[in-house]
């Protein structure tokens with residue numbers, strides 16, 4: 090197999106870093122996207138609703 | 146409960162139990178003379194026993210359509226009871242092994258099953274998988290339905306998940322006692338149990354996704370993300386770490402596909418993520434639902450909860466190498482594990498802080514309500530144990546802490562202070578909802594439990610910190626001639642008082658769990674009486690289907 094120790098190290102030191110940065114950026118954009126604020130506010134308050142039946 | 150299943154679901158249950166019984170029979174016959182046969186008989190007895198339960202209600206009428214306008218909570222109720230039963234059993238064995246360490250002569254029967262090495266995994270699996278796992282399954286069904294405003298898609302699969310999972314736990318615990326183990330910590334069960342767990346776990350994930358697809362809420366509440374990460378990642382970890390080849394299909398023993406340092410790395414990638422996704426992620430899901438619910442306040446920052454979710458999900462994956470400092474593992478992998486462990490503190494504290502900030506402004510509730518206090522203390526211990534963990538992951542610190550009781554102290558700061566506390570808090574909130582009573586039978590017993598649990602945790606953790614640091618220092622103290630100043634037995638003698646203290650702290654904690662069981666049992670009784678009085682006698686049982694189910 091072509092996967093030796095050195096190439097694994099190289100991949101994790103380069104692409105590993107980029108992939109983490111890209112994922113982190115993606116998450117931050119999603120959470121801080123202004124348009125998402127409304128759904129988040131609804132999500133966090135709607136669990137406090139006392140109604141204990143499935144929605145229609 | 147069986148009457149709550151539709152007739153075709155009852156047929157399905159019988160079919161699956163029949164297939165399981167056949168599998169048990171095959172194990173019993175094929176594994177003659179091997180521990181595998183013992184497990185075959187257990188599987189056989191288990192499925193036949195349940196088969197009779199289903200048969201006894203096979204011809205009951207179909208459940209009323211009105212059930213579809215309610216959530217399906219029977220599996221949650223049973224899951225709560227199973228969780229508490231495992232809690233008491235697992236912690237009882239915990240106190241037992243603690244006592245064995247303090248007084249080794251206590252190995253009162255001269256047989257293998259009563260030895261420390263076999264009882265210890267019964268403790269760890271009993272509390273983590275039995276107590277923790279059942280609590281996670283029970284609460285996840287509840288949270289999933291409420292936050293999606295959708296009923297579970299069918300009534301068979303939640304039972305398959307819950308009961309199948311408990312069969313796994315039973316096979317695991319009984320296996321250790323008869324000497325069946327893969328010798329991989331937290332992954333001890335052998336190949337056949339592992340295969341069964343994969344089936345159960347896939348059913349769990351599919352059930353989760355199917356319910357989410359039916360959701361009436363546009364956004365998936367963050368608690369579900371944590372539960373889903375728990376289910377999905379545990380599946381991946383479990384499958385990879387347990388890749389093994391059985392000696393023969395009639396033999397319990399198997400050999401891992403990995404060897405040497407690869408095996409060690411795979412095991413601790415698994416082991417650490419078991420901590421992360423079994424003992425943390427799912428319980429964070431619990432916290433993000435029950436804490437705001439109980440406090441009557443929305444989570445302080447929803448955005449922060451999402452960021453911390455992805456934070457721990459990314460970072461935990463890379464932290465496992467901190468279990469293998471100073472080993473044959475390449476240095477850079479150790480450094481990677483250490484670095485990620487340090488960064489991990491950020492999302493961990495974000496969650497703990499988010500929980501505490503949610504309570505800010507409701508401190509009077511925390512003071513008056515022991516249930517909420519359980520959750521608050523859990524968040525504090527979550528913060529503490531993650532700080533401690535990140536600290537211990539530093540290579541130089543680990544050179545002191547590794548192999549000592551400091552690790553055991555860290556484990557139980559997390560396990561007792563965080564995992565058990567958040568579970569008890571959530572169960573105290575959930576039980577009255579599930580059995581439709583105003584409140585728990587006795588708030589004073591909750592109060593008593595809280596103090597027993599807190600005292601037990603503090604005694605346990607302080608004893609282990611002391612003993613761990615002393616051990617670590619004694620093992621690295623040299624005298625003038627450059628040899629070790631203390632023999633191993635010296636350090637053992639120095640441990641003795643701490644081991645007694647630990648056993649005592651554990652006993653307090655166990656007593657608290659027993660108090661919880663009594664309180665829950667009395668609540669269920671109270672609910673039953675109230676329902677009987679309400680029904681006023683002259684209504685056919687069928688008219689109160691919901692009540693009859695709840696009481697079972």
Ligand code: HEM
Nearest residue numbers: 236239240242243269272273553556560564565651654655
């Ligand atoms: C009644 C309370 C408890 C007592 C007395 C107790 C006692 C013990 C003892 C004596 C050990 C073995 C330590 C050693 O080998 O040196 C142990 C290990 C362990 N316990 Fe507990 N325990 C308790 C509760 C729990 C709970 C509730 C959990 C999890 C939710 C838990 C998780 C563990 C784990 C993961 C280990 C393995 C630690 C390691 O390998 O480093 N324990 N416990």
Ligand code: HEM
Nearest residue numbers: 420424467468486489530531534535537538547556559560
């Ligand atoms: C940021 C979070 C955490 C980090 C960085 C961390 C780090 C560590 C480190 C460095 C060790 C010692 C490894 C060794 O020397 O062998 C350890 C052991 C352990 N930790 Fe944590 N920890 C964290 C959180 C938690 C939490 C919240 C829990 C549990 C409920 C937990 C449960 C355990 C267990 C069970 C072990 C023992 C593993 C064994 O059997 O050897 N940890 N952790």
